[in-house]
Amino acid sequence: MDIAVIGLGLIGGSALRALAARGHQVLGYDADPATRATARTAAARAPQNGRWQVTGTIRDAVASAGLVIVAVPLPAVPRVLDEIGAAGYTGLVTDVTSVKTPVRMLVEQRLQGRHQRLAGYVGGHPMAGKESSGFAASDADLFHDCAWVLCIEPGSTSLGDWLDLAELVIGLGARVVPATAEEHDRAVATVSHVPHLLATALAAAAADPLASALAAGSFRDGTRVAATRPELIAAMCGGNAPAVGPALDGIIAALQDARAALDAADPMTALLPWLAPGHAMRAGWPPALAAPLDIPARPDALIRLGRAGGWVKAVSADRSTVTVVRPAPRDQGGPLDDL
Amino acid sequence: MDIAVIGLGLIGGSALRALAARGHQVLGYDADPATRATARTAAARAPQNGRWQVTGTIRDAVASAGLVIVAVPLPAVPRVLDEIGAAGYTGLVTDVTSVKTPVRMLVEQRLQGRHQRLAGYVGGHPMAGKESSGFAASDADLFHDCAWVLCIEPGSTSLGDWLDLAELVIGLGARVVPATAEEHDRAVATVSHVPHLLATALAAAAADPLASALAAGSFRDGTRVAATRPELIAAMCGGNAPAVGPALDGIIAALQDARAALDAADPMTALLPWLAPGHAMRAGWPPALAAPLDIPARPDALIRLGRAGGWVKAVSADRSTVTVVRPAPRDQGGPLDDL
Incomplete structure (x- = not known):
């Protein structure tokens, strides 16, 4: 079965490399001609690590495919789905977008309407990333040991499609986490999207030269993802705004509690109970595992x-x-x- | 000149090792007998890396010293200063506490009153740390390339004392950053203390098992320092409450602006200008350097x-x-x- 990867940024490019390295026939496409050229050159240079083809259109990429992986930022998803539909594609579609409810709705609107038949859609999200982006940063081992959510909507997701994708993704070394789109969006708002906003707020506050010179480990790590391209952060957080908003409200409320403790007569004692739950969570993370x-x-x-x-x-x-x-x-x- | 290090945790222990490794005669003391025993054993085991002595009292540690480095958490500083004074010590004192105004005030109250003469006090703060603590985590190279603030108060700090300490600290591989105590406290509130509060709030929010399972790089780095002992975070933030409070207010206000952008009709577009300053700061940090x-x-x-x-x-x-x-x-x- 041929696999098409649409969008050859960090995640799409890494999926292309990882699938090809495991012997799959992979066709890649990117809207940017320079990225296509880079991906073609990389394929020619690394034949021992699997080969992929790069097509000039989405239509050519999906023509022989039994699975299409949509790996473009959320704002580009509608246009890509339209092109996949216009090409007459009727196979399985997944995606790697960091928010799942909006993509699910787009697929229902654009690929699963009355006039079209699609074998299935299973939303996906590999929890892998770097602060660098683009095909140049892609890596066939990016998904090793990473959590890769595959969405299940009770009553609508085909279990057969889900298991097919689970086997494929396990083959790339990932941990397949089942979740509904809504539960996924709420969880990643907290552990992925809000951290980008905290990092950015913290970095902006440290623009003063003396502060910048004194910044060390806690600042370096706490702001690392603020170096991510703003367009990517805006797409992640803005695309998941219904979940990111309440998650951010929770963080702001917690920080206001800390602020009140700082105003107490004895701020050291007042802060201790506030610090306990976060310390307990982080000191026990990742948790010990039970036997399979x-x-x-x-x-x-x-x-x-x-x-x-x-x-x-x-x-x-x-x-x-x-x-x-x-x-x-x-x-x-x-x-x-x-x- | 003998150097006394009072408090043999991560920073004090590392200072002990670093000074001994560079040939200084160093006497260490810690209030905890087990820590003293560990530090004695370590001295006996690593003669080729310099030797230090561990004393059973502060009085013995400072008796022959020309410099005393106070390396205890802020709550223990008053008692240690009182013991140094009671021992009749009249040499130079510095410290490594993460907040400088309160220590300066304590020194003035307890060591520089009418009835005592002290050669001088120069507040210090090495911007080095780990999420692990204690003598077991200490490292003679901990200060290599780290910023080490040495405070100058115009009109009161002796320039000779300041230069003496600067030479000593440069010898440990650190970058000596001059600042007033007030400017230091404001800067570290932003780049060191508030990051611990953000990390702790974020970790507490991710206690849900699905969220915990999906947590990846942005969460790992953004919460790393939440694993720090709560007592240390409480002492840092609580001891610097007059500066941490306003710095945290600034972060909360910035996050409220982000929250408003998430509620906009087009949150992706609304977030972009909010993201720009933090991205610019972090992408340009650390800054390029001019010639010395x-x-x-x-x-x-x-x-x-x-x-x-x-x-x-x-x-x-x-x-x-x-x-x-x-x-x-x-x-x-x-x-x-x-x-």
């Missing part, structure tokens, strides 16, 4: 697995079960017990 | 150097000038011009 076990390959069981912080590491041959890994229960000796 | 030059070793010139983001890298033999490094002017091709 097999569970039924059913949407409800998979969604519960994701909610418990677990992921799929293998799909059984008859596809009736999946082998999963979950955090160890805290009362059985997880690291949080040591705090 | 010599300036007069005068308090006013040194304070201006610190305000401009520069530091002292050498003191001339006759101590009339210092060699300094400063960021390159932006209009002469600093990295910010590339944005």
Whole structure:
């Protein structure tokens, strides 16, 4: 089965390289001619690591494909879906966009309407990234050990499509985390999108030369992702605004509590209870893991697995079960017990 | 000249090791008997890297010292200063506490009153740290290339004492940044103390298991310092509350602006101007440097150097000038011009 990758930035380019390195026939396309040329040159130079082809149009990329991976920023998704539909493509579509509800709605509007048949759509999101972007930063090993969400909507997602994609993504070394689009969007608002806003606010506050000269480890790490291209941060956070807004409200409220503690007669004592939950979470992260076990390959069981912080590491041959890994229960000796 | 280090945690222990490794006679003391035993054992095991002695009392540590480095958390500083005074010590005192105005006031109250004479006090703060703490984490190279603030208060700090300490600290590989205590406290509130509060708020928000499982690079780096012992964060932030409060207010106000942009009809477009200053700062940090030059070793010139983001890298033999490094002017091709 040929796989088309539309968009050859950091994630799309890395998917192209990773899939090709594992023997898949991959066709890539990017709207930018210079990126296409770079990707063509890279293919010619690394034949031992798998080969891919770069096409001049989306139509050519999807013509022979059984799977299309949409790897463009959210603002470009509608146009790409329209082109995929206009090419008459009827196979499986996934994407790697950092927000899932809006993409799901776009797919329903543009590819799954009355006049078109699409075999299926399963939203995806690999939790991998760098502060550098573009095909030049792409890496066939980018997804090794990273969480890769594959969305399940009870009653609408085809379990067969989901398992197909799960096997493909496991093959790239990723941990397949099942979640509904809404639960995904809420979780990444907190752990991915809001951190970009905090980093940016902190960096802006340190523009003073003396502050900049004194900035060390806590500043360096706390602001690393502020160097990300503003357009990418705006697309991530703005595209997930319904979830990022409430998550940011929660952080602002917590910081206002810290602010009140700083005004207390004894701010050191007042801050201690405020600091405890965040310290406990971070000192116990990532959590210790329980031994793998097999569970039924059913949407409800998979969604519960994701909610418990677990992921799929293998799909059984008859596809009736999946082998999963979950955090160890805290009362059985997880690291949080040591705090 | 013997040097006494009071407090053998991460910073004090590293100072002990670094000074001993450069041939200084160093006496260390810690209030915790187990820490003293560990530091004694370490001295016996690493003779080729310099030797230090560990005393059973502060009095013994300071008896022969010409310099005392106070390396205890802020809450312990008053008691340590009282013991130094009670031992009849009249030499130079410095400290490594992360907040300078309160320590300066404590020294004035407890060591520089009418009935006692002290050769001098110069507040210090090495901008080095790790999320691990204690003597076990100490490292003779911890200060290599780190900024080490040495405070100058015009009209009260002895320039001779300041230059003595500058030479000592430069010998440990650090960049000596001159600043008043007040300017220091304001700068570190932004680049060191507030980042610990942001990291802690973010970690607490990600306690949900799905969010925790999806947490990747931006979360890992943005929350790293939340694993710091809460007592240390409380002492840092609470001890500098008069500066941390306004700095946190500034961050909250910036986040509220971001929140408003998320509510805009087009949040992606609304976020872009909000993101620009933080991106520009971080993409241009650390700044490119101008060629070193010599300036007069005068308090006013040194304070201006610190305000401009520069530091002292050498003191001339006759101590009339210092060699300094400063960021390159932006209009002469600093990295910010590339944005």
